[in-house]
Amino acid sequence: MKRVAILFFAIITAMSAFCQTNIQDGDRCFDRGDYACAITNYNNAFKNATGKDKQIAEIRLSRAKWCADHIKIANQAFSNKKFEVAKENYLSVLESNPKDLYAIEKLVKCNNIFNPPTTPISVSKENFSVPSSGGSEHSYSAINPKEFADFEQANFDMMNRLIYKEGDQGNLNYSAKIKFDILGANQSELIIKSISNKSLSQYLSAINLKELPSSRISQINIPSQEILDFNLNWETKKISALVKSRKITIDNYGSSNYKYSSQLETFIKGQIQCNGLYNFESKEKNLNGISYEDLKLVSYTNKGGPANVVYSMILPGWGTSKVTNGFVGKGRMSLFLISAALSIGSKIYSNSQYDKYKSEAYDRDQYYEKADIANKVFLISGGISATIYLNDILYVFGRGIKNNNKSRNLKNELRKGPILLIESPLKP
Numbered sequence: 120m121k122r123v124a125i126l127f128f129a130i131i132t133a134m135s136a137f138c139q140t141n142i143q144d145g146d147r148c149f150d151r152g153d154y155a156c157a158i159t160n161y162n163n164a165f166k167n168a169t170g171k172d173k174q175i176a177e178i179r180l181s182r183a184k185w186c187a188d189h190i191k192i193a194n195q196a197f198s199n200k201k202f203e204v205a206k207e208n209y210l211s212v213l214e215s216n217p218k219d220l221y222a223i224e225k226l227v228k229c230n231n232i233f234n235p236p237t238t239p240i241s242v243s244k245e246n247f248s249v250p251s252s253g254g255s256e257h258s259y260s261a262i263n264p265k266e267f268a269d270f271e272q273a274n275f276d277m278m279n280r281l282i283y284k285e286g287d288q289g290n291l292n293y294s295a296k297i298k299f300d301i302l303g304a305n306q307s308e309l310i311i312k313s314i315s316n317k318s319l320s321q322y323l324s325a326i327n328l329k330e331l332p333s334s335r336i337s338q339i340n341i342p343s344q345e346i347l348d349f350n351l352n353w354e355t356k357k358i359s360a361l362v363k364s365r366k367i368t369i370d371n372y373g374s375s376n377y378k379y380s381s382q383l384e385t386f387i388k389g390q391i392q393c394n395g396l397y398n399f400e401s402k403e404k405n406l407n408g409i410s411y412e413d414l415k416l417v418s419y420t421n422k423g424g425p426a427n428v429v430y431s432m433i434l435p436g437w438g439t440s441k442v443t444n445g446f447v448g449k450g451r452m453s454l455f456l457i458s459a460a461l462s463i464g465s466k467i468y469s470n471s472q473y474d475k476y477k478s479e480a481y482d483r484d485q486y487y488e489k490a491d492i493a494n495k496v497f498l499i500s501g502g503i504s505a506t507i508y509l510n511d512i513l514y515v516f517g518r519g520i521k522n523n524n525k526s527r528n529l530k531n532e533l534r535k536g537p538i539l540l541i542e543s544p545l546k547p
Contacts, residue, residue, distance in 0.1 A: 138168040142176055145183070152219035154187035186212050190222065202229050206337075213339045218301055223341055227257050230336045259297045259345035262334040268547075270297070271347065274326060275545050278351055281322045282404060282545075287355035289315035295326060295347040303333040303340035312350075351406050351545075358399040358414075362387060363422065363441070379414055379541065386416070386540055392525035394423035394444050400537070406545050414541035419533060421526045425519030428512055435511035442518040455507040462500035469493035 145160030161180035168176050193208035206229040212222045260267040274295060281291065292312040299305055307328035314320060334343035360383055361368045367384055371377035379401075387393050398418040404411040423442045431438030436452025472490035476483050532538055 138164045138172045138176065141167075142172070142179065145176075145179060149179070149183055149186075149216060150218045152190075152216065152221045154183050154190065157183040158187065182215060186215055186219070193222075193225065197225060197229070202232050205229055210337055210339065217340065220301070220342070223301070223339070224257070226336055226339065227262065227341060231261060256298075256342045256344040257334065259299070259334055259343040262336065262341055262343055263332065266332055267297075267345065270295075270326075270331060271547050274347065274349060275547060277322050277325045278349070278406070279544050281319060282351075282353050282402065285316065285319055285322075288353060289319065290350075290352045291315070291319055292350045293323065294349070295328065297328065297331060297343070297345040297347075299333045299340070299343050301340060301342045303335065305329055305331065305333065307331060349406065350408075351404070353402060353404045356401045356403065358383070358401055360387060360397040360399065361422075362394050362397070362444075366445075382414070382540055390526070390529060392421060392423055392522045392529075394421070394441070394522070395526070396420040396422060399540075404543075404545065411543040411545060412541060413539065413543060415537040415539045416533065417537045419526070419529055421523060421530075423519060423522040423526075425516045425523070427519055428515045431508075431511045431515045435508050438515035439511055439518075442515050442522055451507060451511060455504055455511075458500045458503040458507065462497050462504055465493045465497035465500060469497055 141160045141164035145157045145164065148154070148156035148160060158180060161176050161183055164176035165173060165180055189208045189212050193205045193212070196202070196204035196208065206226060209222045209226040209229065212219055213226065216222070278291070291314055293314075294310040294312065295307075296310060297307045299307075305328070309323060309326060309328060311320070311323070334341040356371075358377060359370045361370070367387055369377055369380050369383060371380075377383070383397075383399065387397060396419070397416060400415055400417050402413040402415075404413075423444070427438040427441040429438070430441060434452060435455045436448040436450075438448075439451055440448030469490045472486045472493060476486035476490060479486065529538075
């Protein structure tokens with residue numbers, strides 16, 4: 120009798136263990152959405168279980184059959200393009216089994232049919248990588264288009280700030296990985312691949328992946344992923360343009376050829392007072408193989424100011440040419456040289472004739488008359504030369520002050536900051 124009791128107890132224990140194993144196998148099948156497998160295991164457990172195990176097996180068998188029936192209805196509706204019915208049934212399944220990846224995938228397709236993304240998704244461009252979902256993760260940008268677009272713009276805003284505040288050159292290569300699991304847990308991370316200066320990492324703190332909302336459709340968490348790759352390089356270069364006598368000479372770091380020479384010349388010629396030295400900066404940027412460039416005027420020195428009076432003291436007309444961009448000065452210089460040469464020549468001739476007048480004893484009047492005429496020519500031409508000389512000095516000084524006044528607007532603008540000629544900020 121004792122042996123029978125022991126045997127009966129062993130049989131009951133083995134059946135209970137077999138039932139528990141079937142229930143556990145059914146749970147695993149149920150979690151992955153394999154309801155046929157789950158029904159088979161729960162059914163085996165129900166047939167062999169007793170008491171509480173039989174009740175558990177019955178409840179789970181009923182749930183698995185319910186999910187299988189709704190999946191069948193949803194699939195049939197989807198095939199018949201009755202997407203509202205399909206969506207309702209997939210949602211019902213997910214309320215009972217939030218881990219059903221198949222139901223999630225079909226729900227995402229239904230949702231995209233009803234609510235296609237309204238924001239263009241930049242990750243579809245060649246310069247960004249699109250994650251491989253492996254069939255279990257969906258595109259974050261397709262489910263959360265606005266949040267993704269805002270996040271992407273935040274990255275570009277951060278890089279634009281960084282470029283203008285952190286040195287003349289540098290590089291930043293990083294990835295922003297957005298990832299949410301089936302429970303809505305945020306597994307996103309920022310991966311820095313290379314950085315030219317450790318101080319740049321402070322800017323990355325503005326990229327807060329943890330504030331991103333999870334991917335949800337009708338309160339159901341959707342596993343999703345998106346990866347944005349950013350490989351940024353920038354370099355600042357100097358360009359100078361010297362304008363003298365209407366001639367513009369552009370020096371592009373030792374080369375006279377510059378791709379934006381026409382823009383520089385147009386800007387310079389548009390100034391009221393264009394004579395002078397212009398210093399420009401070119402910021403060349405490259406993001407994921409796409410080139411951007413900014414060009415700005417950073418300083419200006421007026422070369423047509425009153426200091427040019429020194430040149431007029433050396434040679435009248437020279438200073439005038441400098442303060443008038445070469446429009447005036449050559450005729451004045453020629454007239455001064457002619458009158459000065461005539462004055463000097465007349466004086467020499469007058470002196471020679473007067474010496475003859477003093478040395479001759481007879482017929483002296485003709486030498487005196489020639490000396491007198493030559494002396495008058497000397498005085499007249501000398502007066503003309505002196506007038507040209509003084510007038511040129513006064514003209515250059517006055518014109519130089521006017522030129523300073525004309526260039527004041529440009530200098531006042533530069534006091535506020537560099538003047539942008541070309542601006543191409545990084546953008547999605």
